[in-house]
Amino acid sequence: MNRQAPTLEDVAREAGVSRATVSRVVNGVRNVDPDIQELVRHAIERTGCTPNRAARSLVTRRAETVALIVSGAGDAFAARVFVDPFFGRVVSGALGYLRARAMHPVLLFAESQAARKQVVDYVRQGSADGVLVVSILADDPLPEMLLSARIPTVLFARPGRMAPISCVDLDHYAGGELTGAHLLARGCRHITAISAPSELQAGQDRLTGFRDALARAGRRPPPVVEGTFTLDSGAAAMTTLLRDHPRVDGVFAANDLMAQGACQVLRELGKRVPEDVAVVGFDDSSVAVPAHARPSAGAAPALRAAGQACACRWPRMMSAYRCPLDLIVRVWVG
Amino acid sequence: MNRQAPTLEDVAREAGVSRATVSRVVNGVRNVDPDIQELVRHAIERTGCTPNRAARSLVTRRAETVALIVSGAGDAFAARVFVDPFFGRVVSGALGYLRARAMHPVLLFAESQAARKQVVDYVRQGSADGVLVVSILADDPLPEMLLSARIPTVLFARPGRMAPISCVDLDHYAGGELTGAHLLARGCRHITAISAPSELQAGQDRLTGFRDALARAGRRPPPVVEGTFTLDSGAAAMTTLLRDHPRVDGVFAANDLMAQGACQVLRELGKRVPEDVAVVGFDDSSVAVPAHARPSAGAAPALRAAGQACACRWPRMMSAYRCPLDLIVRVWVG
DNA sequence: ATGAAAGCGCTAACAA
DNA sequence: TTGTTAGCGCTTTCAT
Numbered sequence: 001m002n003r004q005a006p007t008l009e010d011v012a013r014e015a016g017v018s019r020a021t022v023s024r025v026v027n028g029v030r031n032v033d034p035d036i037q038e039l040v041r042h043a044i045e046r047t048g049c050t051p052n053r054a055a056r057s058l059v060t061r062r063a064e065t066v067a068l069i070v071s072g073a074g075d076a077f078a079a080r081v082f083v084d085p086f087f088g089r090v091v092s093g094a095l096g097y098l099r100a101r102a103m104h105p106v107l108l109f110a111e112s113q114a115a116r117k118q119v120v121d122y123v124r125q126g127s128a129d130g131v132l133v134v135s136i137l138a139d140d141p142l143p144e145m146l147l148s149a150r151i152p153t154v155l156f157a158r159p160g161r162m163a164p165i166s167c168v169d170l171d172h173y174a175g176g177e178l179t180g181a182h183l184l185a186r187g188c189r190h191i192t193a194i195s196a197p198s199e200l201q202a203g204q205d206r207l208t209g210f211r212d213a214l215a216r217a218g219r220r221p222p223p224v225v226e227g228t229f230t231l232d233s234g235a236a237a238m239t240t241l242l243r244d245h246p247r248v249d250g251v252f253a254a255n256d257l258m259a260q261g262a263c264q265v266l267r268e269l270g271k272r273v274p275e276d277v278a279v280v281g282f283d284d285s286s287v288a289v290p291a292h293a294r295p296s297a298g299a300a301p302a303l304r305a306a307g308q309a310c311a312c313r314w315p316r317m318m319s320a321y322r323c324p325l326d327l328i329v330r331v332w333v334g
Numbered sequence: 335m336n337r338q339a340p341t342l343e344d345v346a347r348e349a350g351v352s353r354a355t356v357s358r359v360v361n362g363v364r365n366v367d368p369d370i371q372e373l374v375r376h377a378i379e380r381t382g383c384t385p386n387r388a389a390r391s392l393v394t395r396r397a398e399t400v401a402l403i404v405s406g407a408g409d410a411f412a413a414r415v416f417v418d419p420f421f422g423r424v425v426s427g428a429l430g431y432l433r434a435r436a437m438h439p440v441l442l443f444a445e446s447q448a449a450r451k452q453v454v455d456y457v458r459q460g461s462a463d464g465v466l467v468v469s470i471l472a473d474d475p476l477p478e479m480l481l482s483a484r485i486p487t488v489l490f491a492r493p494g495r496m497a498p499i500s501c502v503d504l505d506h507y508a509g510g511e512l513t514g515a516h517l518l519a520r521g522c523r524h525i526t527a528i529s530a531p532s533e534l535q536a537g538q539d540r541l542t543g544f545r546d547a548l549a550r551a552g553r554r555p556p557p558v559v560e561g562t563f564t565l566d567s568g569a570a571a572m573t574t575l576l577r578d579h580p581r582v583d584g585v586f587a588a589n590d591l592m593a594q595g596a597c598q599v600l601r602e603l604g605k606r607v608p609e610d611v612a613v614v615g616f617d618d619s620s621v622a623v624p625a626h627a628r629p630s631a632g633a634a635p636a637l638r639a640a641g642q643a644c645a646c647r648w649p650r651m652m653s654a655y656r657c658p659l660d661l662i663v664r665v666w667v668g
Numbered sequence: 669a670t671g672a673a674a675g676c677g678c679t680a681a682c683a684a
Numbered sequence: 685t686t687g688t689t690a691g692c693g694c695t696t697t698c699a700t
Binding site: 007008009019020023024027051052053054055056057058059060 | 692693694695696
Binding site for chain 4: 672680682
């Protein structure tokens with residue numbers, strides 16, 4: 001019942017060697033006689049020893065662990081992070097990377113200033129070697145805090161202020177350009193937009209890219225109604241746009257949910273989508289694209305880079321990847 | 335640059351006391367002079383010391399960590415766990431419980447036998463004090479492995495074989511009964527069912543509960559077509575049912591996704607739902623219920639119990655909770 | 669190639 | 685109430 005877990009010392013006794021030798025075998029250090037290696041391995045097998053992690057961590061000063069921080073939301077919203085078309089892929093890619101290296105992700109939530117401090121402390125205790133931050137806040141203070149605590153960090157999203165932090169993010173501007181090009185290519189003449197809440201930088205970037213694409217084609221700035229990223233706000237915005245611009249034949253919505261709302265309103269009013277009015281969203285979410293067509297591993301290269309950064313190696317690089325469905329991911333390594 | 339993190343020893347020197355006293359203050363042990371407490375706290379503040387976790391863990395033999403194991407699926411499917419109407423609530427409830435106790439969840443995936451062994455080793459290394467298993471496998475070997483390794487475990491779902499393991503699960507049978515009662519109460523005369531894949535115990539339980547409810551009302555066994563939990567299979571099953579039983583006016587689908595597929599087929603064929611044909615699903619997922627009506631914290635009491643078990647206390651209890659929308663959760667503590 | 673021994677930073681039993 | 689001391693189990697020089 002109260003039997004302690006076998007230690008390397010037990011194995012050493014069993015094998016008739018020293019603790020140091022057992023440690024060498026366990027850690028794959030060379031300079032160990034193959035016969036003795038075999039001996040030790042058997043002894044480990046027999047005793048069922050699993051080297052204590054805390055003891056190892058204490059001396060190596062590595063936890064073999066990274067903190068996966070969901071910043072700006074409590075655990076009730078953890079789901080979002082895993083379902084979000086961008087975060088979901090990025091997170092599961094990162095998890096796969098960690099797993100291949102026997103590193104473990106600890107889930108932390110940083111929705112308040114106190115929680116943010118706790119997160120920093122957690123790492124400073126040596127509980128994690130670095131952090132991955134998934135942030136949904138426009139101007140999150142956490143990245144700066146991690147930076148000044150000299151904690152190896154990779155941010156999924158871009159920091160509000162310019163900071164020397166590695167990050168992975170969608171290229172919102174380029175995505176916006178694509179949507180503009182798409183509507184132009186379809187031959188739309190009366191193009192409008194449903195924008196994101198104005199305080200979200202990402203939303204602004206999408207809109208700017210969209211506008212620029214139209215401008216380069218010689219079009220005048222499109223009418224824009226601001227939405228709140230919800231289905232209902234998309235429907236409301238579409239209603240407004242139709243009232244003010246009855247001839248509209250192309251709509252850019254800053255996310256898929258609003259695009260969906262817009263489609264509903266259009267169809268209710270007897271418009272065919274996309275024959276009468278073309279609607280393009282943003283997010284590559286499941287409402288927009290048939291499942292079999294989605295690029296499930298699209299963000300892999302970006303993640304590999306991010307993963308490397310997490311592993312506390314910091315290669316100098318900057319690159320962009322383009323996925324099958326034009327999901328554009330950029331990686332900055334600071 | 336290479337400056338080490340300050341230790342309790344540093345704080346002790348700074349405060350002019352012994353390391354033990356600092357430890358006592360940090361751990362909130364009483365019997366420490368208030369003045370000295372103040373002194374020590376200031377010293378901690380000044381030095382910015384964060385007590386090393388590995389060192390503490392080494393001597394206390396506690397990691398203050400639990401493993402959150404997703405069994406039967408790789409990280410690509412992690413999303414499911416957080417989105418699933420049952421698992422999602424249960425997991426976020428458990429996370430909240432842990433957080434309030436400054437315990438940390440490590441995310442592990444056990445989709446292969448090798449991965450399962452790694453999970454067991456991870457805990458035996460002392461990296462976690464216990465595990466929460468979210469299993470989607472019908473007959474998962476992991477619970478038994480954890481049991482025989484004497485690892486404190488709470489299973490979300492029920493073990494395939496009867497085993498003395500604490501678990502939290504929906505009461506599928508009772509849920510099935512409810513759906514049957516619902517269709518009967520609506521006055522349906524020609525009731526049919528779209529069942530779950532036969533290898534899933536939970537699905538069988540739902541169906542059995544449903545059948546028993548009908549039987550108790552004196553109805554003969556309903557026609558059943560087996561589905562695969564997908565939208566398409568629900569649609570296909572509904573098509574079959576309508577062909578063989580044109581007068582059908584009530585349908586039980588073993589999950590909401592199939593119910594949705596059934597609704598689509600019915601509407602395409604000009605049937606009104608629920609006026610002509612009543613359809614009831616299972617899962618309390620967002621497709622079925624308006625968001626504002628969902629019991630977001632419905633599983634809280636069950637979780638509290640589960641959380642207590644996780645925390646390695648094992649109160650003898652067995653209870654059932656009924657949520658606003660008849661989500662029934664049972665807790666077994668083994 | 670192997671062993672002896674020091675010590676990582678902390679807690680806890682024992683002394684004072 | 686406080687300090688002294690002995691480990692926790694491991695890695696890692698330094699001898700051999």
